Amino acid sequence: MGGNDHIDNYGNQQGIIDTVQYKDHLVLEKHSFFMQYGMDLDRPKKWHLQAGISTNQQRLSYSRLSDSSFGQPEIARTAYQWSPKLGLTYRLLPDMVVFGNAAKGFSTPTIAEIHPSDGRFERSLQAESGWNLEIGIKGSLIGTRLQFQGSVYRFSLNNAIVRRVDASNIEYFVNAGKTRQSGAELWLSYELLSAEQWHPSRWIQQIMLNGSYSYQPYHFLDYQVTGNNYNGHPLTGVPKNVCNLSLSIQTKNGLYLNSMVNNTSRIPLNDASSVYANAYTLWQAKLGYRLMVHSVALNLYIGLDNILDQAYSLGNDINAYGGRYFNPAPGRNYYAGIELDF
Numbered sequence: 001m002g003g004n005d006h007i008d009n010y011g012n013q014q015g016i017i018d019t020v021q022y023k024d025h026l027v028l029e030k031h032s033f034f035m036q037y038g039m040d041l042d043r044p045k046k047w048h049l050q051a052g053i054s055t056n057q058q059r060l061s062y063s064r065l066s067d068s069s070f071g072q073p074e075i076a077r078t079a080y081q082w083s084p085k086l087g088l089t090y091r092l093l094p095d096m097v098v099f100g101n102a103a104k105g106f107s108t109p110t111i112a113e114i115h116p117s118d119g120r121f122e123r124s125l126q127a128e129s130g131w132n133l134e135i136g137i138k139g140s141l142i143g144t145r146l147q148f149q150g151s152v153y154r155f156s157l158n159n160a161i162v163r164r165v166d167a168s169n170i171e172y173f174v175n176a177g178k179t180r181q182s183g184a185e186l187w188l189s190y191e192l193l194s195a196e197q198w199h200p201s202r203w204i205q206q207i208m209l210n211g212s213y214s215y216q217p218y219h220f221l222d223y224q225v226t227g228n229n230y231n232g233h234p235l236t237g238v239p240k241n242v243c244n245l246s247l248s249i250q251t252k253n254g255l256y257l258n259s260m261v262n263n264t265s266r267i268p269l270n271d272a273s274s275v276y277a278n279a280y281t282l283w284q285a286k287l288g289y290r291l292m293v294h295s296v297a298l299n300l301y302i303g304l305d306n307i308l309d310q311a312y313s314l315g316n317d318i319n320a321y322g323g324r325y326f327n328p329a330p331g332r333n334y335y336a337g338i339e340l341d342f
Helices: none
Strands: 002-013 016-040 047-064 074-077 081-093 096-107 128-141 146-158 161-165 171-175 178-193 204-215 219-222 241-251 255-264 280-293 296-305 333-341
Touching: 081 128
Parallel strands: none
Antiparallel strands: 002 016, 016 047, 047 074, 047 081, 081 096, 096 128, 128 146, 146 178, 161 171, 178 204, 178 219, 204 241, 241 255, 255 280, 280 296, 296 333
16 A cells, blocks of 8 residues: 655745745555464354464655755655464353453554654654553443443553654654553443333433543653653653543434543643643533434534533643643533534
């Protein structure tokens, strides 16, 4: 697979295109191979093994068309990444299994990371990669009304791609050391009321509850920048705790309510862990009504966002130059709309 991109950058004079900053041509090539095999290990089919392996290499060719003195295209090439995977599951009950996975993963740098907005070309940027070990349990109870999945994992990442911002507030990216990303995840979905439980004439047809929780005490293992040692510091931009709860109610006549609460703990915004975004609880709700008018499906709705009027930052800038970390989000706000489906 591949891509062919022309990136033109101009000056901006009050919204009008000004002089050419640069015109670049980039050709992306990705070579990959994947093989997977699965088998049952016993006759009752309680044990199941799945194994696979893949490889990937990325090549990016860069030419500056706006520079007549530019010679041969420059090449950014990542090393071959071999990624084996081994998974084992055991069926405890007809609707419940425990599982374990060991896999090596990778993420190649994107065009925006190799060629950021100021036009530089980072030839040395390599893929980040690491081993992930995970064990967990998943399944359903009470028929299929309660579904769940929980796991603990440990991911060791090498050559982590980290965002930097220079004195002109221009972002660029570097491979910087190692991280340890160990944590736990839990997901639950419970159908409190369903159409099968109630007679069709009943007004409430369905009530769904969903919840998820992530525990992410990630930190740097080996990370030094311009003489500063950040070993042991929390991973920049990652909250330690994230919890989501949602409620969905559907009625017979088309009235519905969706509500969600998100609680996010404080977030480190620089590698030195000296600046944090405060924790916040974001509550949203949407009330709507679906109906048919002849052959047209209408969806009328109103909603509230940030009901608790929390002061929080949306889209923080990591390692921002000059302390410009925060992008304040709106306080309590409202919206309404109409959707038509012909």
